[in-house]
Amino acid sequence: MIISFENAAARELCKKLIQEERNHKAKLKVPMMISSTRKMNMVSNLTLHEVLKEAIQKEVLSRFLYVGLRQRVKNAGSKEAFHILAEQEEMHQRFLEDYLHGKIKEGALSPGLVVDYKIVDCLDQPEISPTMDIKEVFNLAVNREKASHDLYLNLAAIHPNGYIKHIMEDIAAQELEHKKHVESLYVEVAFPQTNGG
Numbered sequence: 001m002i003i004s005f006e007n008a009a010a011r012e013l014c015k016k017l018i019q020e021e022r023n024h025k026a027k028l029k030v031p032m033m034i035s036s037t038r039k040m041n042m043v044s045n046l047t048l049h050e051v052l053k054e055a056i057q058k059e060v061l062s063r064f065l066y067v068g069l070r071q072r073v074k075n076a077g078s079k080e081a082f083h084i085l086a087e088q089e090e091m092h093q094r095f096l097e098d099y100l101h102g103k104i105k106e107g108a109l110s111p112g113l114v115v116d117y118k119i120v121d122c123l124d125q126p127e128i129s130p131t132m133d134i135k136e137v138f139n140l141a142v143n144r145e146k147a148s149h150d151l152y153l154n155l156a157a158i159h160p161n162g163y164i165k166h167i168m169e170d171i172a173a174q175e176l177e178h179k180k181h182v183e184s185l186y187v188e189v190a191f192p193q194t195n196g197g
């Protein structure tokens, strides 16, 4: 009887894990689909409208990444750090959505403007895969933050002086901070300090 109970509990746990994995994949599906659409369009240039749409998806994926990492780390300080990172990515997403939907006028460019290839290159960021271990996920996050920093800096450069340029520069600076922060969090996770060590 005891053995059969244990098996049932193990089966239940296994089912839960598989469902979590499926949910995770489903969440990642949207950004991955858009990214592959963009790859098909790589020969042609992208408009500002298309770049903003894809940048929004990158922000959504970054937020998922940090929500996921928050669940995987044990230290309370690291959990809080990932919570803040996820919140900041959501703020970036909100700003981009407001710009995309024409809610910000000051210093805005035409959505149909064809942007420089340097900006399009920054959208080519590594994607998460379910088989990655935690070290690979951290490495991926660092690389994505670097690419995001470059993206917003290049976007700021094409905007005239004004509100949008200013916010793009602020976001670029934040993404660089995120990169450094994720690197330091990785050190904490990979080489945790031991008492009396």
Ligand SMILES: [Fe+2]
Residues within 6 Å of the ligand: 059, 062, 088, 089, 092, 148, 175
């Ligand atoms: Fe961001």
Ligand SMILES: [Fe+2]
Residues within 6 Å of the ligand: 062, 089, 145, 148, 174, 175, 178
């Ligand atoms: Fe970021």
